[in-house]
Amino acid sequence: MNSPLNISRRTFIKATALAVGGLVIAFSIPNAKRFLLPGIPEANAAEEGNKLPTPNAFLRIDTDNTITVMLAHSEMGQSIWTTLPMLIAEELDVDLSKVKVMHAPAAPEYIHTAYGIQITGGSSTTWSEFDRYRQAGALTRALLVNAAAKKLGVTAESIKTENGFAISGDKKISYGDLAEAAAKLETPKAVTLKQPKDWKIIGKATKRLDGPEKINGTAIFGQDIHFEGLMTAMVARSPVFGGSVKSFDASAAKKIKGVQQVVQVPSGVAVIADNYWAAKQGREALKVEWNLGPNAGLDSKALVSEYRKMAATQGLTAAKAGDIKTASAKVTKTVEAEYVLPYLAHSPMEPLNCSVKISKDACEIWTGTQMQGTDQQAAAKILGLKPEQVTIHTLFLGGGFGRRANPAADFVSEAVQVAKAAGVPVKTVWSREDDVKGGYYRPMYLHKAKIGLDANGMPATWEHTIVGQSILLGTPFEAFMIKEGVDATSVEGVADSPYLKSVPNYQVSLHTAKTAIPVLWWRSVGHSHSALVMESLIDELAHTAKKDPLEYRRALLKDHPRHLAALNLAAEKAGWGKPLPKDVFRGIAVHESFGSFVTQVAEVSVDKGVVKVHRMVCAIDCGLSVNPDSLKAQMESSISFGLGAAMQSEITFKDGMVEQSNFHDYKVMRMADMPKVEVYIVQSTEKMGGAGEPGLPPVAPAVTNAIFAATGKRIRSLPIGNQLA
Amino acid sequence: MITLNINGKDVQLDAPEDMPILWALRDVVHLTGTKFGCGMAQCGACTVHLDGQAIRSCVTPVTAAVGKKITTIEHMQNDKVGQVVQAAWSAVDVVQCGYCQSGQIMAATALLTSNKKPTDDDIDAAMSGNICRCGTYPRIRAAIHEAANKLA
Ligand code: FES
Ligand code: FES
Numbered sequence: 078m079n080s081p082l083n084i085s086r087r088t089f090i091k092a093t094a095l096a097v098g099g100l101v102i103a104f105s106i107p108n109a110k111r112f113l114l115p116g117i118p119e120a121n122a123a124e125e126g127n128k129l130p131t132p133n134a135f136l137r138i139d140t141d142n143t144i145t146v147m148l149a150h151s152e153m154g155q156s157i158w159t160t161l162p163m164l165i166a167e168e169l170d171v172d173l174s175k176v177k178v179m180h181a182p183a184a185p186e187y188i189h190t191a192y193g194i195q196i197t198g199g200s201s202t203t204w205s206e207f208d209r210y211r212q213a214g215a216l217t218r219a220l221l222v223n224a225a226a227k228k229l230g231v232t233a234e235s236i237k238t239e240n241g242f243a244i245s246g247d248k249k250i251s252y253g254d255l256a257e258a259a260a261k262l263e264t265p266k267a268v269t270l271k272q273p274k275d276w277k278i279i280g281k282a283t284k285r286l287d288g289p290e291k292i293n294g295t296a297i298f299g300q301d302i303h304f305e306g307l308m309t310a311m312v313a314r315s316p317v318f319g320g321s322v323k324s325f326d327a328s329a330a331k332k333i334k335g336v337q338q339v340v341q342v343p344s345g346v347a348v349i350a351d352n353y354w355a356a357k358q359g360r361e362a363l364k365v366e367w368n369l370g371p372n373a374g375l376d377s378k379a380l381v382s383e384y385r386k387m388a389a390t391q392g393l394t395a396a397k398a399g400d401i402k403t404a405s406a407k408v409t410k411t412v413e414a415e416y417v418l419p420y421l422a423h424s425p426m427e428p429l430n431c432s433v434k435i436s437k438d439a440c441e442i443w444t445g446t447q448m449q450g451t452d453q454q455a456a457a458k459i460l461g462l463k464p465e466q467v468t469i470h471t472l473f474l475g476g477g478f479g480r481r482a483n484p485a486a487d488f489v490s491e492a493v494q495v496a497k498a499a500g501v502p503v504k505t506v507w508s509r510e511d512d513v514k515g516g517y518y519r520p521m522y523l524h525k526a527k528i529g530l531d532a533n534g535m536p537a538t539w540e541h542t543i544v545g546q547s548i549l550l551g552t553p554f555e556a557f558m559i560k561e562g563v564d565a566t567s568v569e570g571v572a573d574s575p576y577l578k579s580v581p582n583y584q585v586s587l588h589t590a591k592t593a594i595p596v597l598w599w600r601s602v603g604h605s606h607s608a609l610v611m612e613s614l615i616d617e618l619a620h621t622a623k624k625d626p627l628e629y630r631r632a633l634l635k636d637h638p639r640h641l642a643a644l645n646l647a648a649e650k651a652g653w654g655k656p657l658p659k660d661v662f663r664g665i666a667v668h669e670s671f672g673s674f675v676t677q678v679a680e681v682s683v684d685k686g687v688v689k690v691h692r693m694v695c696a697i698d699c700g701l702s703v704n705p706d707s708l709k710a711q712m713e714s715s716i717s718f719g720l721g722a723a724m725q726s727e728i729t730f731k732d733g734m735v736e737q738s739n740f741h742d743y744k745v746m747r748m749a750d751m752p753k754v755e756v757y758i759v760q761s762t763e764k765m766g767g768a769g770e771p772g773l774p775p776v777a778p779a780v781t782n783a784i785f786a787a788t789g790k791r792i793r794s795l796p797i798g799n800q801l802a
Numbered sequence: 803m804i805t806l807n808i809n810g811k812d813v814q815l816d817a818p819e820d821m822p823i824l825w826a827l828r829d830v831v832h833l834t835g836t837k838f839g840c841g842m843a844q845c846g847a848c849t850v851h852l853d854g855q856a857i858r859s860c861v862t863p864v865t866a867a868v869g870k871k872i873t874t875i876e877h878m879q880n881d882k883v884g885q886v887v888q889a890a891w892s893a894v895d896v897v898q899c900g901y902c903q904s905g906q907i908m909a910a911t912a913l914l915t916s917n918k919k920p921t922d923d924d925i926d927a928a929m930s931g932n933i934c935r936c937g938t939y940p941r942i943r944a945a946i947h948e949a950a951n952k953l954a
Contacts (some may be wrong), residue, residue, distance in 0.1 A: 152899075153899050154898030154899030154900070154936045155898070156898070284892075284895050285895055285897065287897070287900065288891075288892055288895060288897055289892070290900075291897040291900030291903050292888050292891045292892060292896075292897060292903060292907065293835070293875065293876070293878070293879060293888065294834075294835020294836070294874070294875035294876050294878075294904045295835065295876075296900050297834070298837075298900075298901060300834075300837070300838065301828075301834035303832055303834070309829070334818060335818075351829075352825055352829035352830065353825050353828070353829055353838070354818070354821045354822065354825040354829070357841075424935060425899070425901075425935055426837075426839055426845070426847060426899065426901040426902045426933065426934070426935040426936070427837070427839075427899070427901045428838065428839070473899070473900060473901075474899060475837070475899050475900070475901030475902075476899045476901060476935045476936060477899075478935070508841060509839065509840040509841060509842075509844075509845075706895060710895070710898060710938075710941070713937055713938070713939075713940050713941070714898060714936050714937040714938070715937070716937065717934070717936075717937020717938075717939060718935070718936075718937055721937075739840055739841075739842055739844055740840050740844035740845055740933060741842070741844050745933060745935065746933075746937060746939070747930045747931075747933060747939075748925065748926055748929040748930045748932070748939050748942070748943070749926035749927075749930040751937070751939035751940065751943075753940070754940050
């Protein structure tokens, strides 16, 4: 990380003069360096060595000293609006507070350095951009230094940089004054990045750059877009997934003041109006007859029974070692359990919305999206345009949690269809009910496990069957994430569990269920269910073996130092083993996901069946923490999100329809239920991992393990709800 | 035409009587700091002040505001308590996605205006109607205590 980087070998880089003066730094990573997703058309892949249009930059310095950083990723709360500029500011030697930040458009230059498409997801932004953004800063600094050296007639080595100035002796030139000259210089072949010991910004707790506008109400989210002529649409969709419009009667809807048009689109019937209120009333007045289709009998309870039947049969092998049959002789005790985890909605605070303006040979889209490239492709296809004729303006996302990263581009495609059918610019908005009922859920999962303990109480055999829908089937990710029928995201956290490494004989099997319910990654993807199961099972084994749950984990994880580091730090800070207030009990869980290692310790009491979580102590090893304060914020966030879901959230089906509709019945975390949270960061120089998701997986099992400690009852399905009543 | 007093100014607007204040603010006068989250008084994203009281503007029709004063997030920098709350929000670095925060700040300001030294229970009672999907609750609590100290 500290050696000079040979830029030309790693990336294509170009410094360009702006027409108005100033300097733009653009990068692209050659295809060969990336893992390109099959099925992503050529136009979305960066071409090496040419065609870098100047606006597609990472960094831009104007002659008025404005420094603009373009984000290849979307800000949805995780604070990359601050983290990525920190990387550039560190190398460029500028005052971070003076940096202007913008979301990048959809363009090949902004393709994810590891995933091959433009995406914000997988808790990957910081580690995947750590080199690229630092290089952009370092390269720009080198150009500015060379320009200053030329201007002052001194050597580049004699120039130092500070706070946006190149300094030689008593002479000081601002970057803005050097930008034009720098743009004309040849791009250096290599730059040296700063040594960690010289970092002034990286690793320091840094205030969010988007704080002020989000505090005074001026931050613009997709929902806030307004321009002359923009209409508002709401779409009536089939109450059953897979249903279609049989007929509709718009006469009453059209009588509502402000309703302008009612048009049919592939996903239903759109009411287009002057404003939200008129669109909403228009949609209520609209009469639609639906062909409910083959899924009108869909029922959650029946689905669980079906999954249970599947779990009793042999599935596809996801991981395997030893031979369970012959090892069974050594087994002295057996633990058998079934776990059921429900469908979950993401329900980001900002309901989905997307504004679209179509002209003869162009389309402009304003939305909050995690997947600009895919959305651009989808819009282009609908309109018969080339992808580059579709401009995506990414606004602040009022939360994403995976819902705004849809390979099917559902809400963007629908909004394009509505604007196309209406012939006017339209903002298609979702109500909260649309969001809760609209699909793309965390899939329901059933796990069945049978574990044999040896004479020492350690697992000798482990049979584990998982049943659930595949998230990646039918998406461009299928080709490399589904191997021999096994979707890696269905079994992650189990098939690759460090615990299994110490079990001589194991078999992890998968049944991929097929239903009409659209599913999608939900914050922490497969780990959102697998961690609950694995950490509950381990806890159960420890109790069966009459061992302390922490000690039991330490023994099984003895060859996994990063798990141990997170485990030990959290246990120490939580005071594991020390007395607790009366009626309060502890539970612990550790889980690796997205390259980071997190332990949660929960302190819980159960009074007359009511569970109260008092305190959560969290420790994370994610390698280098670029902004420790935003890392802590992500842990707090994951605890809230994970705990709210574990306690109360579920999406269920009856007669083909979703039973929940809004926050009164799709319940989430609220202030009064939020425990005290303490977050500790393992000082680590290990490989960087993610922050947005890894805090979540161990939350639910830490709590259910504490419930077991308190009551002796093992929670085997979520939400916890009133199971203890 | 209906006349509403918004952030100290009388504004004439063409809005049906049953239109919630939220949509009059957002879609008619284009003050978009006030957010939509649920439309049924469940999330608090739309919280504004009506004569100083925190209300859910998504379920309050414009007619209910006639002759009264509507105050929104855009006006908080001119509000004595609102300023302190915003400064505390900044000091604690509360926000994440930010979408719920206008409503949180309006609810916190109403709380601190009527209760200078709220306890944790007071905060639970006043703030539990405001959902934050990003889970900024611990920081909201800390910021309210910090603002209370500054106001003391
Ligand atoms: S939008 Fe009014 S309370 Fe949710
Ligand atoms: S900051 Fe995102 S919902 Fe509260």
